[in-house]
């Protein structure tokens with residue numbers, strides 16, 4: 227486990243960018259935590275690290291957005307809308323078994339569909355004040371592959 231105390235969105239994005247530089251084909255990154263805590267901001271950093279120039283938009287309504295202009299394809303998923311189920315109908319396995327990188331916001335809502343191995347990144351607001359920019363980011367790895375990745379962050 228690794229913990230980062232962060233106090234601005236640029237630092238969150240920069241951490242994502244470092245991850246984007248070291249991910250490999252088939253990697254699965256789970257982003258969990260409070261509303262507005264920084265999951266999409268972090269994903270923008272991953273995209274930058276992959277060399278994707280296009281603006282990353284939150285896929286809350288489309289659920290999955292694909293970006294194919296970087297070093298590896300990026301599949302950005304936000305499954306918040308599947309809170310009440312339906313994740314089994316998305317065909318997520320095709321993404322997980324592909325050569326791209328899957329980044330999933332609110333992954334707990336598709337917990338039954340997730341592959342066994344992944345990097346989990348949890349975002350927590352440190353203050354109840356909604357204007358506060360303080361966040362705690364906690365990273366956990368499921369296996370040696372992801373531990374190696376975590377060690378480079």
Ligand SMILES: Nc1ncnc2c1ncn2[C@@H]1O[C@H](COP(=O)(O)OP(=O)(O)OP(=O)(O)O)[C@@H](O)[C@H]1O
Pocket residue numbers: 232233234235236238260261262263264265266267268284304331349358359360361
């Ligand atoms: N330290 C920080 N890290 C990330 N974002 C921050 C930070 N401080 C302030 N912010 C702001 O908080 C907001 C985070 O929004 P973002 O869309 O990244 O959150 P999210 O976790 O994806 O939300 P949602 O659950 O709605 O998908 C942005 O407006 C960002 O500028």
Ligand SMILES: [Mg+2]
Pocket residue numbers: 265266267284304331
């Ligand atoms: Mg988001």
